[in-house]
Amino acid sequence: MEIQLGRGKTVRRAYGFDEIALVPGNRTLDPQLADTRWEIGGIEREIPIIASAMDGVVDVNIAAQLSQLGALGVLNLEGIQTRYDDPEPILDQIAAVGKDEFVTLMQKLYSKPIRPELIQQRIASIKAAGGIAAVSSTPAGAAKFGKAIAEAGADLMFVQATVVSTAHLSPESITPLDLADFCQEMPMPVILGNCVTYDVALNLMKAGAAGVLVGIGPGAACTSRGVLGVGVPQATAVSDCAAARDDFQRETGKYIPVIADGGIVTGGDICKCIAVGADAVMIGSPIARSQEAPGRGYHWGMATPSPVLPRGTRIKVGSTGTLKQILRGPAQLDDGTHNLLGALQTSMGTLGAKNLKEMQQVEVVVAPSLLTEGKVYQKAQQLGMGK
Numbered sequence: 001m002e003i004q005l006g007r008g009k010t011v012r013r014a015y016g017f018d019e020i021a022l023v024p025g026n027r028t029l030d031p032q033l034a035d036t037r038w039e040i041g042g043i044e045r046e047i048p049i050i051a052s053a054m055d056g057v058v059d060v061n062i063a064a065q066l067s068q069l070g071a072l073g074v075l076n077l078e079g080i081q082t083r084y085d086d087p088e089p090i091l092d093q094i095a096a097v098g099k100d101e102f103v104t105l106m107q108k109l110y111s112k113p114i115r116p117e118l119i120q121q122r123i124a125s126i127k128a129a130g131g132i133a134a135v136s137s138t139p140a141g142a143a144k145f146g147k148a149i150a151e152a153g154a155d156l157m158f159v160q161a162t163v164v165s166t167a168h169l170s171p172e173s174i175t176p177l178d179l180a181d182f183c184q185e186m187p188m189p190v191i192l193g194n195c196v197t198y199d200v201a202l203n204l205m206k207a208g209a210a211g212v213l214v215g216i217g218p219g220a221a222c223t224s225r226g227v228l229g230v231g232v233p234q235a236t237a238v239s240d241c242a243a244a245r246d247d248f249q250r251e252t253g254k255y256i257p258v259i260a261d262g263g264i265v266t267g268g269d270i271c272k273c274i275a276v277g278a279d280a281v282m283i284g285s286p287i288a289r290s291q292e293a294p295g296r297g298y299h300w301g302m303a304t305p306s307p308v309l310p311r312g313t314r315i316k317v318g319s320t321g322t323l324k325q326i327l328r329g330p331a332q333l334d335d336g337t338h339n340l341l342g343a344l345q346t347s348m349g350t351l352g353a354k355n356l357k358e359m360q361q362v363e364v365v366v367a368p369s370l371l372t373e374g375k376v377y378q379k380a381q382q383l384g385m386g387k
Contacts, residue, residue: 016233017272021367027352034348035355038279040257041156041189041210046070047341052284053136054302055079056295060122064131069327074134074158075122078141082119083112095296103310110305116148123152136160139177150187158191163216166203183208194261196232201241205248205256214241218263227311234263235276242277266336267343274359286337290323
C-alpha cells in the first residue's frame with residue numbers, strides 16, 4: 001500500500017517485528033517433532049542461529065562452543081582478535097573505560113594494523129578446537145586478506161558492510177572488490193551482506209552468494225539509523241529478500257538462505273524472523289550476555305571504532321547465563337532470552353509447523369499491541385515482557 005507522504009513523495013509502509021504476530025493454524029504438534037535444521041554452504045546445523053562477527057560476542061572459544069552446541073559463530077577478522085597477540089588485556093580496557101572516553105579509546109585500539117599471521121592463527125585455533133571456522137571481513141578487508149583466509153582453510157567466509165551491493169562506485173584511485181569474482185575465486189562458500197531490498201538481494205545471489213544477510217541498523221549496539229537515516233524495519237526487509245530467494249530458486253534451481261541480521265533479542269523475535277521468510281538469524285547481544293562471551297558483559301558494533309564516523313556504541317548487556325542455557329536451556333529468565341531453540345520448537349509446535357519451510361508459510365498479522373496488550377502488571381513490576 002502506497003501512502004502520500006507529501007505532494008512530492010509517495011512512500012510504502014514497512015513493519016518491524018514488534019508490529020506483527022503469528023497466527024496458529026488448524027493443527028498443532030509436539031515440539032519434539034519440530035525439525036529446526038538448516039543448511040548453509042553445504043554445512044548443516046541443528047540451530048538456525050549464527051553469532052554475530054563482533055568482538056564482544058565471538059572469539060575462538062565461543063566459535064568452537066557454538067559449533068558443538070549445533071549453532072554457528074562468526075569471527076571478526078578486522079577486530080581485536082587479529083590485531084593483538086593477546087586480546088584479553090584489550091578487552092579488559094574496553095570493559096573498564098568510561099562512556100565519555102569510549103569512542104576515543106576504541107579508535108585508538110582499532111588503529112593497530114591487522115596481521116595476516118593472526119588471521120591464520122585464529123582460524124587454525126577454531127578448527128583445532130573442533131569448531132566450524134566461519135569468519136567475517138569488510139569488502140576492503142576481503143580484497144586485502146582473502147589469500148590468507150583461503151590458505152588458512154576457513155570453512156565459511158562472510159563479506160559484510162553496513163550496505164553491500166554489486167554496483168559500488170569508487171574513486172579512480174580505488175579498485176572496488178568484484179563480489180562475483182571473489183565468490184568464484186574463494187575455495188569456501190561466501191555469504192554477502194548486508195541488504196534490505198529485493199533487487200539487491202537478488203543481485204547478490206546472482207553474483208554467487210552462498211547466503212545473504214538482511215538488516216541495516218536494527219542491532220542493539222548499532223546507531224546507523226540515527227547517524228545515517230538509513231534502514232528498513234526488519235519484518236519488511238526480510239520478507240522482501242526472501243521473495244528474491246524464492247524467485248532466484250525458481251529461475252536457477254539454487255536455494256540461497258536468507259539470514260536476518262540484527263534487532264533480534266528474544267525467542268519470539270527468532271520465530272517471527274523465520275515466519276516472514278528467513279532461514280536463520282544472526283544475533284549479537286543475546287550471545288554477548290553469555291558468561292563465556294569475550295565482552296565482559298558489554299556489546300559493541302563492528303562500525304563503533306570507525307576513525308571518521310562511528311556508527312555504534314557500547315551497551316551493557318550483563319551476563320545472564322551460560323552459552324548452553326541461552327541456546328538450549330534450561331531457561332532461568334522469564335523474558336524470552338534463554339533457551340532460544342526451545343522457544344522456536346515450541347512456537348513451531350503451536351503453529352503446526354514441522355520444519356522451517358512450513359514455519360515460513362504460517363499466517364502473519366499486523367499487531368501493534370502484541371507486546372503491550374494485557375501486560376500492565378508486568379510493565380509496572382518490570383517482570384517478563386515488561387522488563
